[in-house]
Amino acid sequence: MSCNETAHIVAARFDDSLSPRQRRLLDEHVAACAECRDALADTQASAAQLRQWQEVPVPQWQRVPEGLREKQRASRPRFSFWTQWLPLATACMLALAVVLNVQVQIGGNGVQMAFGGSTQAQDISAQLAQFEQEQRTAQQQAMQQLAVQLEERQTTANLRLMETMVEQFGESTTRSMEQVLAYFEAQRQEDLQLLESSYQRLADSDFQTIRSVQQLANYVQYQGGQLQ
Amino acid sequence: MSLTDQDEALISAALEGSARAWERLVRRYEGRVYNFALRMTGNETEALDLMQEVFLGVYRNLQRFRGDSQFTTWLFRIAHNKAVDMNRRKYLLTPLASLGGAEQTEDEVLEQLHDETQEQNPLTLLDTEQRNAGVMKLLNRLSWDQRLVVELKVFQSCTFEEIAEMQDISANTAKTRFYTAMKLLKTQMEQTHVV
Numbered sequence A: 001m002s003c004n005e006t007a008h009i010v011a012a013r014f015d016d017s018l019s020p021r022q023r024r025l026l027d028e029h030v031a032a033c034a035e036c037r038d039a040l041a042d043t044q045a046s047a048a049q050l051r052q053w054q055e056v057p058v059p060q061w062q063r064v065p066e067g068l069r070e071k072q073r074a075s076r077p078r079f080s081f082w083t084q085w086l087p088l089a090t091a092c093m094l095a096l097a098v099v100l101n102v103q104v105q106i107g108g109n110g111v112q113m114a115f116g117g118s119t120q121a122q123d124i125s126a127q128l129a130q131f132e133q134e135q136r137t138a139q140q141q142a143m144q145q146l147a148v149q150l151e152e153r154q155t156t157a158n159l160r161l162m163e164t165m166v167e168q169f170g171e172s173t174t175r176s177m178e179q180v181l182a183y184f185e186a187q188r189q190e191d192l193q194l195l196e197s198s199y200q201r202l203a204d205s206d207f208q209t210i211r212s213v214q215q216l217a218n219y220v221q222y223q224g225g226q227l228q
Numbered sequence B: 001m002s003l004t005d006q007d008e009a010l011i012s013a014a015l016e017g018s019a020r021a022w023e024r025l026v027r028r029y030e031g032r033v034y035n036f037a038l039r040m041t042g043n044e045t046e047a048l049d050l051m052q053e054v055f056l057g058v059y060r061n062l063q064r065f066r067g068d069s070q071f072t073t074w075l076f077r078i079a080h081n082k083a084v085d086m087n088r089r090k091y092l093l094t095p096l097a098s099l100g101g102a103e104q105t106e107d108e109v110l111e112q113l114h115d116e117t118q119e120q121n122p123l124t125l126l127d128t129e130q131r132n133a134g135v136m137k138l139l140n141r142l143s144w145d146q147r148l149v150v151e152l153k154v155f156q157s158c159t160f161e162e163i164a165e166m167q168d169i170s171a172n173t174a175k176t177r178f179y180t181a182m183k184l185l186k187t188q189m190e191q192t193h194v195v
């Protein structure tokens, strides 16, 4: 006995889009036709053998074609906002510190921060100058660690932001933008919190680098100058 | 947001000049294309060449992608054409006597695949090598056209209509070609006691 349908029957078994009715007809034929049953068993064994293939990782290669790299260079300013995220967040935080009248006190225990005091930026800088005198042997480490930590965070934050933006694209522009903004706000809050806790760590540490503290003072002075 | 929508978002961003969107799109499918290329060419260097040609083709034609088919279907149509081109070039450049794809020994296949799997965990390395070499050995028994049909059906889950369109044949011919190839593989497996 020879069946003319075997190639079609086999092909149909490898078709994921069969309707329930087509599937039933297929099953009926296979139940009645030994040739197709054998053919199906054979082809499924072959397919199973082929599916033993294990994914081989892709070697490193140049993914972005030259043409697009040039385009990207030409349009770099569009993206500078994201790469400037950390400086922006820092500036916001410091500006906020001035606006909220954050009081930084430097005593024997290092730098301390309080809200709502009356110390002006000028006083902070005077105190910092004093601190500089007192802490000649201060270490740079804490501040450097903070810088590294923030830099790493900036990278992951940007990646996550990009990812979210891409994933939210296209549903509806308005909704997407709202979500992106909400995400942006969440990121900003996280960064501010991190900055705050970093200040706290700075305050808890006895030895701070003069240069780093001086930089902070410059920031505060700069922002103060802008706002006053 | 579905995969298809994400693809389309990445494509429009790439068309507007975003290298990051392009890179994400590429990273999403490079594994599939690279492994396709490995199975079609049987060696790492050619597979890498083929994969690069495929994505360059995708990049150059990106504005022609209409979104009326899935991106993967479109991608593998390009991959299919590039593989055919490469095979044709290889055939033209290689003296007939040394066209020994089907005569390749298991050791040669193993050797070729060795480099590609080196970076993986040593414990799984041998297993992966052996499995892939076994698959390559089987695929090497098929004609080029059969190999393409099997690849597109078994690994890429294309429909027979899509395969027929790519190969410029009827869907019926694609089905017969597939069945013939799979039967041949089964015979091969029995001979080499793979099962």
Ligand SMILES: [Zn+2]
Pocket (backbone or CB within 6 Å): A003, A004, A005, A006, A009, A029, A033, A034, A035, A036
């Ligand atoms: Zn039958």
